[in-house]
Amino acid sequence: MGGDGQALANKRSLLQKSRVYVTAADLELRQAKEKTTLKSRTIERWSNCALSLQPLEAPAAFDTAGDVFSKQSVINYLLDQKEHSDCAAEVEKSKPAIRKLTDVKEIANEVGSDGSICCPITGYSTTSGVHSFVGFWGCGHVISASTISVSQDLKSQIDVECPFCGLLSFYVCLVCDDTDTAESQRKFLRHYSKMFRKRPREGDLDFASESASKKQ
Structure with a gap:
């Protein structure tokens, strides 16, 4: 034993x-x-530009995949692609799907010196690492996800009013946890983002009209 x-x-x-x-x-x-x-x-992802990997600077922007950028880095990236169009295909494999400046939305919130962005409703900071945020494409406001009803169904992101300013558009889940979720969101919202490339008022009318027809 x-x-x-x-x-x-x-x-x-x-x-x-x-x-x-x-x-x-x-x-x-x-x-x-x-x-x-x-x-x-x-x-780290909220504090740094997804393109340059340098500290996030104002003005900042986001794309339909939910990545966050310094807008100047996006401009530099697009200019560089234009000058080196020969290797553009190779660059596309490792960089976000940004081909025009209209593929990103400038963030309306103020950006702190440390790259932080605060929700104008809750005061939550993006660099806390504990809160989720969404960005509204129509107005550019970055809002805490806790202020709206967030669903896993991508269709629920369409035809939603910004809880801060009331503008009707769609929202983007920012800094997604995995690349598959981000890519699915980008593909789904691509069409809707194109509708906002027109003048704001025309875009709002087109968006509202199409959203209404989809509900019927």
């Missing part, structure tokens, strides 16, 4: 060392690390 007990103890020790045996404490520690990593990644 004594020998059997020692054998079991040795086996447990070997399992712990090989990381096959996972205790509740190990699991909690792992989950805490993953949560901290996700938070750090979110803060």
Whole structure:
């Protein structure tokens, strides 16, 4: 019996060392690390331009995939693509799908010196890493997702009033957790973003008209 007990103890020790045996404490520690990593990644993405990877500067902008940029970096990127059109196809593989300046929406909120953007309703900061935000394409306001009813159904993002200014448009979920979600959103909202390339008033009328016809 004594020998059997020692054998079991040795086996447990070997399992712990090989990381096959996972205790509740190990699991909690792992989950805490993953949560901290996700938070750090979110803060990093909100604090830096998705194109230049440099600190976010005003004026800032976002695209339909939910990435956030310094607008000047977008301009520089487009100019560079125009000058080096020969390798544009290769660049497209590693850069966001931005071909025109109208593919991004300038953020109406003020951008802090540290790259932070605060929701004008809740006061939540984008660089806290704990809150989710959406951007309204019609007005450019970045709002805390807690102020609206957010659904996983992409169609629910269409024909929504900005809770801050009341302008009807669609919203973009910003800084998505994974690339698949961001890409699905970009493809779905591509058509609607084109409607706002006209003058604001015309765009609003076209958008409202099409939204109404889709509901019928």
